Amino acid sequence: MVLGDLRERVRVPAYLVALLATVGLGYLAVPAVGSHWTVVDVAGYRGVYDSAYVGMVTALASALWLTLAGFYVVRNTVARDRWTGVGELLAATRLGTPGYLVAKFGGNVAVLVSMLGVVAATAVVMQLVRGEAPHVDPVALLTPYVVLALPLMVLTAAAAVLFEATPLLRGGVGNVVWSVVALALMIVGQSAQAPLGGLGVGNVAESFRDSLGAQGIDAAGGGFSLGLTYVDEPLRTFDWSGWTPTGDLVASRLLIVGIALALVLLPVLWFDRFDPARGTGAAKASTTPVPAPEPRAAAAGPAPRAWRGLPPTPAPGRAPRSAWGVFPRLVAGELRMLLSGLGRWWWGVAAAITVAALALPAASAPTVLLVAWIWPLLVWSRLGSRSRLLGLDDLLGSYPSPAGRFLAEWTAGVLLTAAAGAGPLLRMLAAGDSAGAAAWAAGAVFVPSLAFALGVVSRVGRPFQALYPLLWYLVVNGFAPLDFLGAARVDGQPAGPHPLWVAAVALGLLGAAGAVAAIRSRPHLPRGAARPA
Known part of the structure; x- marks a missing residue:
C-alpha cells in the first residue's frame, strides 16, 4: 500500500510543482558569488560552499x-x-484501522523523503557548479537532512493523516489551519527557546558563530537569518568546519518522531473507517465536496459528448435570447452557488467587520480591510473548481457560451470581494482617501482572479488555501512589494505597487485561467472520428 501511494502521488502535477519549487529554493540557498539574494545569512557571512555547508x-x-x-x-x-x-473495500478486509493509518503515514513519508532526496542530489550539483570545494563528502552533506529535515517531514506526514481522519479538519478548514501552524513553526521554530528545539536552527546558528569567533570575526552585531532575503552587500565567506549535532538535539528529534507516530494513531479513537453511517452531521457539513466518479467507458470506446454541439433550445412562445442576454441572471446564479452553505454565523461575522470599519477612525480602514479580506478565504477557494468538485463539468459544458459562464463565475467572485470590503471602502471614501480606494478596487479584482486562476489550473481549492494566507501574512507585516490592497502606508499613502499594476496582474491571471479553460472545454471526439468541416 505504501509503494502504491508513492507511485500514485509522484504522477500528479502538485508533486512536480512542489518539487520544482523546493529545488529552486535549494538553488537560492547556494547563490552565486556577488548575489544579493540568499536563504541563510550569518551576520553578513556565508560558509565556503563545501559539502557540510x-x-x-x-x-x-x-x-x-x-x-x-x-x-x-x-x-x-x-x-x-x-x-x-477503495476505502470501503479495504474496510472489508482484515486490515485494521491502526494498520491502515500507519500505511497511509508511510506513504506520506515516502513521498516527502523522495523530494528530500531530489533536493540532496541538487545540493551535490550546486556544490560542484560553484566550485569552491569540489570534494563531495556524502556524510557531511546528508547529516543535516537526516537530523533536521527528516523529523519535520515525518511530523508533516503524520499531520496530514491526522487532518484527513478528523471530520472538522479534512476540508478547507484544515488547509487554512495548517497554513497557520506551518507559518508559526517557520517563525517561532527558529528561536533557540522553541519547544523541542524548534527547527534545530539554534544549534546550527551557535555552531556558525563559534566558527566565526574562532576565525577572529566579530558576529555580535549581526544575527542568523533563515528565509529568502535581499542583502545590500554580497555575503562574505568564512570556513565552517562542519556540524556535530548535540545529544539534546538528537533526543528532541527522536521525540518529534515519537509525537508524529502518536498523532497517526490518535484518530483510531474516532476514524469512521469509511462507514457513512458513522458520520455525524457536523462531519458531513465540514467535508469538502468530492468529485463524482467518472463513468466507465463501454467496451466499444467512449461515446462522443454530443450535447456540447447542440444549439440552445428556446422556451416555447419566446424569442431566443443570446447567451450574453442572460448574463446577469447567470451571474446571480453563480453568486448563489458560491455562497451556498454559509451559515448565519458567517454572515454575522461579515456584518460585524463592516460595522467595525464604519465605526473606527479612518486610519484604521486598511487594517479592517485586511480582516475583511481574509474572512471569505474558504469561499474564494471554491472559484474555478466548484463544478468539478460537484461533478457538474459535463452538465455546465452544454451551456451555449463557455466564455459567458467563465466570466460569470469570476464576476461572482468580484462581487463577493467587493461586498466583504464594502465597509472599509465607504470609510476611505468618507475620509477622502482616493489612493486607498484605488488600491481597494485593484485588490477587489486581484483576489478573485488569483483564486479563480489557481482553481481553474489545479481544479482544487488547496493551492489558494495555502498561498493566500502567506501572501496576506506578508501584507500584514508591511511587505510593500506584495501589498495588493493598500494596507502598507507611508505618510498615509499606500506604499505598495500602483493599482494599475495590481489590476494588470489580475487580468493576466484571468487570461491564463481563460486559456486553460478554453483548452479543456474543447469537445473530445472518439478516436478515429472526423471533425466537422
Whole structure:
C-alpha cells in the first residue's frame, strides 16, 4: 500500500510543482558569488560552499518549504480512497484501522523523503557548479537532512493523516489551519527557546558563530537569518568546519518522531473507517465536496459528448435570447452557488467587520480591510473548481457560451470581494482617501482572479488555501512589494505597487485561467472520428 501511494502521488502535477519549487529554493540557498539574494545569512557571512555547508543550508531551506507545501501534496490520500471506493473495500478486509493509518503515514513519508532526496542530489550539483570545494563528502552533506529535515517531514506526514481522519479538519478548514501552524513553526521554530528545539536552527546558528569567533570575526552585531532575503552587500565567506549535532538535539528529534507516530494513531479513537453511517452531521457539513466518479467507458470506446454541439433550445412562445442576454441572471446564479452553505454565523461575522470599519477612525480602514479580506478565504477557494468538485463539468459544458459562464463565475467572485470590503471602502471614501480606494478596487479584482486562476489550473481549492494566507501574512507585516490592497502606508499613502499594476496582474491571471479553460472545454471526439468541416 505504501509503494502504491508513492507511485500514485509522484504522477500528479502538485508533486512536480512542489518539487520544482523546493529545488529552486535549494538553488537560492547556494547563490552565486556577488548575489544579493540568499536563504541563510550569518551576520553578513556565508560558509565556503563545501559539502557540510551546502548540505546544511539546502536541508534547512527544504525543511522550511516542505513543512508547508509538502502537507498539501500528501494530504489527499485518505480522501482519494473515499472518492474511489477503495476505502470501503479495504474496510472489508482484515486490515485494521491502526494498520491502515500507519500505511497511509508511510506513504506520506515516502513521498516527502523522495523530494528530500531530489533536493540532496541538487545540493551535490550546486556544490560542484560553484566550485569552491569540489570534494563531495556524502556524510557531511546528508547529516543535516537526516537530523533536521527528516523529523519535520515525518511530523508533516503524520499531520496530514491526522487532518484527513478528523471530520472538522479534512476540508478547507484544515488547509487554512495548517497554513497557520506551518507559518508559526517557520517563525517561532527558529528561536533557540522553541519547544523541542524548534527547527534545530539554534544549534546550527551557535555552531556558525563559534566558527566565526574562532576565525577572529566579530558576529555580535549581526544575527542568523533563515528565509529568502535581499542583502545590500554580497555575503562574505568564512570556513565552517562542519556540524556535530548535540545529544539534546538528537533526543528532541527522536521525540518529534515519537509525537508524529502518536498523532497517526490518535484518530483510531474516532476514524469512521469509511462507514457513512458513522458520520455525524457536523462531519458531513465540514467535508469538502468530492468529485463524482467518472463513468466507465463501454467496451466499444467512449461515446462522443454530443450535447456540447447542440444549439440552445428556446422556451416555447419566446424569442431566443443570446447567451450574453442572460448574463446577469447567470451571474446571480453563480453568486448563489458560491455562497451556498454559509451559515448565519458567517454572515454575522461579515456584518460585524463592516460595522467595525464604519465605526473606527479612518486610519484604521486598511487594517479592517485586511480582516475583511481574509474572512471569505474558504469561499474564494471554491472559484474555478466548484463544478468539478460537484461533478457538474459535463452538465455546465452544454451551456451555449463557455466564455459567458467563465466570466460569470469570476464576476461572482468580484462581487463577493467587493461586498466583504464594502465597509472599509465607504470609510476611505468618507475620509477622502482616493489612493486607498484605488488600491481597494485593484485588490477587489486581484483576489478573485488569483483564486479563480489557481482553481481553474489545479481544479482544487488547496493551492489558494495555502498561498493566500502567506501572501496576506506578508501584507500584514508591511511587505510593500506584495501589498495588493493598500494596507502598507507611508505618510498615509499606500506604499505598495500602483493599482494599475495590481489590476494588470489580475487580468493576466484571468487570461491564463481563460486559456486553460478554453483548452479543456474543447469537445473530445472518439478516436478515429472526423471533425466537422
